[in-house]
Amino acid sequence: MPSDAIQFENVSKEFFGIRALSGITLSMPPAQIIGIVGENGAGKSTLMNILGGIVTPDTGSMTCQGQPHKPAGPADATRAGIAFIHQELNLFGNLSIVDNLFIDGFPKIDRLGLLDKRKANQSAHQALQTVGLHCPVHTLVENLTPCEQQLVEIARAVGRNARLIILDEPTSSLTQNERDRLFSLMNTLRNAGCTLVFISHNLDEVLRMSDRIVVLRDGCLVSTGSKTEYTVERMIIDMVGRQIKNLYPPKTSVPSETILLEVSGVTRPGIIEDISFALHKGEILGLFGLMGSGRTELARILFGLDPCTAGEIVAINRPLRRHKPAESIHSGLAFVTENRRDEGLLMEASIEFNIALAALRQTAGSRSSIWVDHKAIRDKSLRVARDLRLQAADHKRQSARNLSGGNQQKLVIAKWLLTNPQILILDEPTRGIDVGAKYEIYTIMNNLAAGGAGILCISSELEELTATCDRILVMSNGRIHGDFARSEFNEKNMLHAAFKGLRTAAEPGDR
Amino acid sequence: MSGLRTRCTTLLAWLVADHFILVLTAVYFLVMWLIYPHMAGRRNLANLSSNMWPLMILVTGQMFVLLVGGIDLSQTSVMAVTSVIGSMIMTSRLDPAKFEHNPLWGVILSENGGLLAGHAMAVPAAVVLMLAVGAGIGLINGLATAKLRMPPFMVTLVTMSFFSGFAIYLTQSENIMHLPDSFIRIGKGSLGPVPYAMVLALLISLAAWIILNRLVLGRWLYAVGMNLKTAAVSGVPCAGVIVFAYVFSGFCAAAGAILYSARLEAGRPTLGQNLLLDIIGSAVIGGISLFGGKGKLRWAFYGVVFFVVLDNSLNTMPLNYYAVDIIKGAVILMAAVLDVVRNRLNQTGQISVGT
Numbered sequence: 069m070p071s072d073a074i075q076f077e078n079v080s081k082e083f084f085g086i087r088a089l090s091g092i093t094l095s096m097p098p099a100q101i102i103g104i105v106g107e108n109g110a111g112k113s114t115l116m117n118i119l120g121g122i123v124t125p126d127t128g129s130m131t132c133q134g135q136p137h138k139p140a141g142p143a144d145a146t147r148a149g150i151a152f153i154h155q156e157l158n159l160f161g162n163l164s165i166v167d168n169l170f171i172d173g174f175p176k177i178d179r180l181g182l183l184d185k186r187k188a189n190q191s192a193h194q195a196l197q198t199v200g201l202h203c204p205v206h207t208l209v210e211n212l213t214p215c216e217q218q219l220v221e222i223a224r225a226v227g228r229n230a231r232l233i234i235l236d237e238p239t240s241s242l243t244q245n246e247r248d249r250l251f252s253l254m255n256t257l258r259n260a261g262c263t264l265v266f267i268s269h270n271l272d273e274v275l276r277m278s279d280r281i282v283v284l285r286d287g288c289l290v291s292t293g294s295k296t297e298y299t300v301e302r303m304i305i306d307m308v309g310r311q312i313k314n315l316y317p318p319k320t321s322v323p324s325e326t327i328l329l330e331v332s333g334v335t336r337p338g339i340i341e342d343i344s345f346a347l348h349k350g351e352i353l354g355l356f357g358l359m360g361s362g363r364t365e366l367a368r369i370l371f372g373l374d375p376c377t378a379g380e381i382v383a384i385n386r387p388l389r390r391h392k393p394a395e396s397i398h399s400g401l402a403f404v405t406e407n408r409r410d411e412g413l414l415m416e417a418s419i420e421f422n423i424a425l426a427a428l429r430q431t432a433g434s435r436s437s438i439w440v441d442h443k444a445i446r447d448k449s450l451r452v453a454r455d456l457r458l459q460a461a462d463h464k465r466q467s468a469r470n471l472s473g474g475n476q477q478k479l480v481i482a483k484w485l486l487t488n489p490q491i492l493i494l495d496e497p498t499r500g501i502d503v504g505a506k507y508e509i510y511t512i513m514n515n516l517a518a519g520g521a522g523i524l525c526i527s528s529e530l531e532e533l534t535a536t537c538d539r540i541l542v543m544s545n546g547r548i549h550g551d552f553a554r555s556e557f558n559e560k561n562m563l564h565a566a567f568k569g570l571r572t573a574a575e576p577g578d579r
Numbered sequence: 580m581s582g583l584r585t586r587c588t589t590l591l592a593w594l595v596a597d598h599f600i601l602v603l604t605a606v607y608f609l610v611m612w613l614i615y616p617h618m619a620g621r622r623n624l625a626n627l628s629s630n631m632w633p634l635m636i637l638v639t640g641q642m643f644v645l646l647v648g649g650i651d652l653s654q655t656s657v658m659a660v661t662s663v664i665g666s667m668i669m670t671s672r673l674d675p676a677k678f679e680h681n682p683l684w685g686v687i688l689s690e691n692g693g694l695l696a697g698h699a700m701a702v703p704a705a706v707v708l709m710l711a712v713g714a715g716i717g718l719i720n721g722l723a724t725a726k727l728r729m730p731p732f733m734v735t736l737v738t739m740s741f742f743s744g745f746a747i748y749l750t751q752s753e754n755i756m757h758l759p760d761s762f763i764r765i766g767k768g769s770l771g772p773v774p775y776a777m778v779l780a781l782l783i784s785l786a787a788w789i790i791l792n793r794l795v796l797g798r799w800l801y802a803v804g805m806n807l808k809t810a811a812v813s814g815v816p817c818a819g820v821i822v823f824a825y826v827f828s829g830f831c832a833a834a835g836a837i838l839y840s841a842r843l844e845a846g847r848p849t850l851g852q853n854l855l856l857d858i859i860g861s862a863v864i865g866g867i868s869l870f871g872g873k874g875k876l877r878w879a880f881y882g883v884v885f886f887v888v889l890d891n892s893l894n895t896m897p898l899n900y901y902a903v904d905i906i907k908g909a910v911i912l913m914a915a916v917l918d919v920v921r922n923r924l925n926q927t928g929q930i931s932v933g934t
Binding site for chain 2: 371373392393394396397403405410411412413414415416417421424425426428429432437438439440483
């Protein structure tokens with residue numbers, strides 16, 4: 069019996085005190101397609117990053133084809149025959165296919181380093197034949213479709229004699245025909261003896277393509293087995309079926325009938341289609357969707373960062389048309405963005421500077437004030453920081469960069485609280501922060517809602533939403549596919565709704 | 580090991596401390612004074628002062644653009660073009676031999692001078708027009724950068740080339756002499772012991788200080804330079820803020836042109852030609868970051884003082900023209916490297932920068 073392609077033995081990994089993986093023991097037989105599923109944060113990427121040498125495990129060991137596998141970096145993993153094809157492709161659009169294939173090791177004629185172009189062209193041509201991409205090797209990569217670019221990545225793996233190819237969400241940007249083409253290539257590679265790891269949110273496809281299924285949840289291996297043992301339903305149950313511990317504060321707010329934010333028919337072609345909903349006073353409204361479902365795009369449109377082509381947005385009886393963020397803020401909106409580092413904070417600026425940024429005019433007493441009121445800023449920033457239990461040494465000197473993730477998130481919220489918002493849009497408010505800080509963020513949300521604010525909370529963690537929200541909208545493929553009141557919360561149905569759009573998207577010709 | 584580390588960090592903290600450049604300048608000046616005693620002589624000090632104030636005005640304007648993460652290479656051509664236009668308004672006599680072939684001969688120029696020659700309002704009108712043209716060129720730079728999202732380096736390189744060419748075309752490469760005495764007094768006169776140039780520089784600095792430290796606009800300038808996306812989400816009118824920075828820079832360049840033209844008693848189509856390195860060099864030496872979002876008016880002032888003293892001392896030494904430029908270039912390069920080091924230290928969280 070041949071040795072396993074990959075064997076994990078008790079592999080664990082912590083990031084800043086948070087368990088990302090605990091004690092994974094798993095073997096992947098050779099020449100099979102192994103589907104890995106799990107919610108965001110379940111540990112899929114960490115496991116694959118360990119395999120690919122991007123992350124080193126805290127404990128445990130791996131073997132690769134019977135040999136110990138201890139990659140110090142991605143180059144070691146490549147040498148061991150492992151190729152990692154990321155969701156966002158790793159190609160240089162301005163270079164030709166052949167240049168991309170040999171970017172890290174052009175065949176050389178001699179020690180002087182002259183490139184052997186002829187040999188490179190020949191091997192490139194061969195690799196392209198294997199993956200079924202029939203175009204000249206000198207074509208620029210930027211002129212290829214996403215699917216063809218993916219094939220180039222696979223050709224690169226094949227060209228290096230990879231024995232194990234990891235495909236992370238390979239189908240998310242492909243049409244159905246392209247998917248079929250990719251799937252038949254996957255089968256060909258498997259039959260040629262290659263092991264493939266297939267990571268996808270599209271459970272139907274995972275079930276269709278894989279020989280074995282691996283389900284991860286909260287960094288643990290929940291179940292694994294041959295695909296005949298699985299259905300989409302079982303995968304969903306395995307993915308979410310966790311015990312609810314005391315991770316969430318009790319709900320204290322009750323939504324009222326007053327509508328704060330009314331959205332009707334908002335459309336931006338290709339991004340979101342015909343979005344309508346209402347957010348009430350005192351309500352925490354969840355918006356669930358997978359990555360790419362259009363949830364962040366919707367938030368940006370509501371806040372006036374991106375335009376919409378049709379539809380109406382009314383915030384506290386004030387219609388917002390072609391509005392800019394400044395107008396949204398004046399109408400009582402606040403937007404805690406998904407990415408603290410790039411969009412939420414000025415990392416180099418002081419805490420006080422950050423807190424004051426969105427409310428410079430309000431703190432000075434009038435919307436048209438041009439003067440900065442330093443004293444008011446000082447007082448208000450200290451007060452809001454105390455309310456949110458933001459832990460910082462020195463508001464004036466300490467920069468946002470020197471805060472922990474949880475405190476950075478509180479800083480973003482503090483910034484918005486200074487504008488006295490009535491409508492808060494929170495995009496992934498607890499991403500990348502520890503459990504304790506999460507609890508505090510949920511408490512802040514509760515208190516704001518109890519104080520009469522409406523909160524639209526976007527998340528890809530269903531459990532978080534069911535625990536904190538009064539109502540949950542499920543978004544997929546740019547549309548709202550479900551509206552669940554608290555009494556109807558059912559993770560299985562919601563996941564079905566979230567995946568529903570993907571299945572319709574898989575129709576031929578649809579992008 | 581850790582003791583050494585702490586000591587290194589302390590040293591670096593001192594290196595990047597606020598007053599380092601001023602201290603360095605003072606030490607350098609003292610050393611030079613010992614070698615060349617006339618450095619501190621009355622004439623040389625007056626010379627230093629007259630070089631410093633116009634440069635201070637230019638660097639103040641440049642600083643605003645650097646703060647929003649841009650760069651304004653067109654300042655020198657703004658100086659040339661405004662110097663020429665202002666002079667064409669107020670000159671009292673033109674030599675037909677030189678200006679007969681000028682495209683504006685017979686239109687606004689004649690043997691009897693420029694458009695408003697001899698008119699009581701000639702000087703105020705010329706000054707206002709110069710400032711307006713400077714701000715207008717800044718507006719072009721700002722709109723192209725903020726609205727069309729063109730790279731500032733490219734935009735201002737093009738306006739630099741265009742307007743310095745335009746200035747030479749307008750005058751057919753001749754200097755315009757015979758400017759009114761009241762205009763010349765702006766560059767050479769003084770209010771008691773205080774030269775007008777200094778008064779103007781301090782007024783512009785004061786305005787800049789108020790904008791940066793007391794106005795909402797100042798916070799916006801820093802925010803836009805530190806992170807455009809965060810600023811946009813936070814409701815900052817980013818495009819407007821960027822346009823303002825370029826307009827202010829153009830305005831300052833025109834104000835500088837007024838001082839230089841008055842001092843030279845001429846409208847000169849090549850005015851400011853060699854000043855670009857001095858302007859950006861002073862800003863960088865002062866510690867204003869080329870990456871945007873970081874800088875103080877005081878730093879700009881220190882940078883100008885250092886640069887003027889350096890320039891003055893190099894000219895005192897028996898060095899040829901090229902050696903002076905080589906040394907100046909080397910000093911600016913060192914300052915730019917220090918900027919990168921400071922940025923990196925700041926990103927690893929060892930030193931926090933106050934804004």
